[in-house]
Amino acid sequence: MGSMDLRAESRQTQTLSPRLQHAVRLLQMSSLDFAAMVRDKMGQNPFLEPEEGEDGEAATDSGEADTAAEGAPSEAEAADVTSIDPGDDREIWQGEGPGGTRRAEDGEISALDMMAVETTLNMHLHEQLNVLPLEPRDRALAQAIVESLDDDGYLRTPLDEVAEVLNLEPPPSPTELSIALKRVQSLDPAGVAARSVAECLQLQLSKIDCAASRALAERIVSRHLHTLAAKDVNGLAHQLGETPARIEEVCDRIRRLDPRPGWRFGSSQVAYVVPDVLVKRVRGQWSVQLNPAVVPRVRFNHVYAELFQRHRSTHNGEMAGHLQDARWTLRNVEQRFSTILDVAQAIVRRQRHFLEYGPMAMKPLVLREIADEVGIHESTVSRVTNNKYMATPIGVFELKYFFSRAMISANGSACSATAIRGLIKDIIEAERPERPLSDAEITRQLAQQGLVVARRTVTKYRQMLRIESVERRRRHS
Incomplete structure (x- = not known):
């Protein structure tokens, strides 16, 4: 019969503290989300304040004036509030509010009230x-x-x-x-x-003035929608007993209808990609720098910190937590963007031929190579390149775009998958419109150039490039 006993043993394990786990999550954030987090910190932490710009006004990451705490009144607004007679509530209710009319100093309606509501x-x-x-x-x-x-x-x-x-x-x-x-x-x-899509298009067929065309469009939408999506004009002409020219005319009219009528309304704001790193060529050398627009303009409030240290007691533990959190936030801001800049510089050094000659010159690159050069872990490189973008003279690319596995050619040299995709794109662009190349023919052409690539890989790369299949390219031509 087995016995039960107690034993004490020690072992070493690696664990991440909650603060370090939070730092890892901050590193993975996009710069816009990180800037929003820093703004929230400034609104909650009295030891953090916006850094003043050259004109003396507090500037945020976008370069515009912003208050340290959202919703806090300015000095002018505070003066107006204190000047109101407490016994007269009418002026308060008629003041600026969410539903009230804002007026400028001269009594005119503010420009904000002239903006159209979406x-x-x-x-x-x-x-x-x-x-x-x-x-x-x-x-x-x-x-x-x-x-x-x-x-x-x-x-x-x-x-x-x-x-x-x-x-x-x-x-x-x-x-x-x-x-x-x-x-x-x-x-x-x-x-x-x-x-359904068919019902949506049918509800819009009344826009077709010609009754014969409208009836033919009704047959196509209700019974042959998949053939219409495949752009098989000859197949539709055979099934409906019409000439290809007639079918093409009606199909062109159907394509003018709106399959998503709800997209006409709603927010008109467009989300743009803001690059984290700017790359440009200066005197024959590639220069890499951080985009000032994404770096939060925050600094430590030394005046408040000195006052707190001078009058510190055991009853203000919350303020001590704010002080420690402020210092930790500033270290995070500095280390985050320093790491992003180091990784971006290492990428540019290894992929400078891509910047000079295009995708065909992209070299194979893995996370380990950048991690060894910068002196950080591969997982850190993965987080740094997630949702981070680089603006170059030939376009804006996500940092992950510069990483691709190596494919060995017939002569033993390594070629990146990005370069092969660029070569496939060039081959398709050079094909004759009346005789487009199939994926198998593209595979043979790559093999003639010493690149042994499977046909299914060519198909996958072609789909990644959003290039239609040979059948659809032939019908379109």
Whole structure:
């Protein structure tokens, strides 16, 4: 019978402290997310403040004036507030607020009040429903359908589930739901509240003036949508008994319809890629520098720190935590961007031929090579290159773009996958339009140049380049 005993043994293991784990997560952040985190820190930590620019005003990472704490009133606003008579609330309620009208110093309406409010798809549809003479029950059903639409303008939710949200008594019948759906589908933009791409296009066929073309388009959309997507004009002509020229004319009219009517509404803001590193050639040498626009302009408030150290006691432990967190945040900012710059410089040194001659000159590169050169771990390089971008004279690239595995050619030399993709693109661009090359023919041409690549690899690279197959290129030509 086995015995039970207690033993004490010591072993060494590597663990990451919570603070180090947090630092790793910060390193993996994009620069925009990191800058937002630093702004939040400045709003919460009294020992952090925006760094003043050359003009003496506090500047954020975008170079514009910003307050250390979001929502904090300026000195001018504070003076206005203190000058209001506490016994008169009218001036307070008529002051600047979220719903009030902002006026400039001369009494004119502020420019912010002149900006147009963005109209969402739901707002646009509700405005049309509000002017229709509908019964409250019918209006509620139509509004419920509008609220169930996705960003594309489609109704992905079954009608019975839409009815369950309303809890109407008696429950709406299938006929009522169908009528409410037709009513919403009749609104602008055409094609809204469709349940499939075919239905969305069918709702827009009324825009085709010619009755014969409209009837032919109806047959194509309802029965041969996949053939239309494949651009098989000859196949459609054979199936419908029409000439290819006639089919091409109607298909061209169908392609002018909008398969996503909801995209016309909503936010008009475009998310742009902000490069973290700027690369340019100066006197024959490649220069790498950080983009000042993504580096948070934050500094340590020494005045507050000295006052705190002078009057420190055991009762203000929270302020001591803020002081330690401020120093740790500044170290993170410095180390983060120093690591990004070191990694970017190492990448440029190894891929300078790519910057000079294009993708064909891209060298094979793995994370370990950069890690050994910079003196950091491979996982750190992986986090640094995640969601970080480099602006070069030939375009903006993610740092991960410069890494690719090596492929050995027939003569024993190494070639990167990026270079092979560039060669495949050049081969396809040089092909004759009336006789496009298949993936097998491209594979043979690569083999003639000493690059042994499998056909399925050529297919994968062609799809990565977003180049259509040989059949579609032949039909298009």
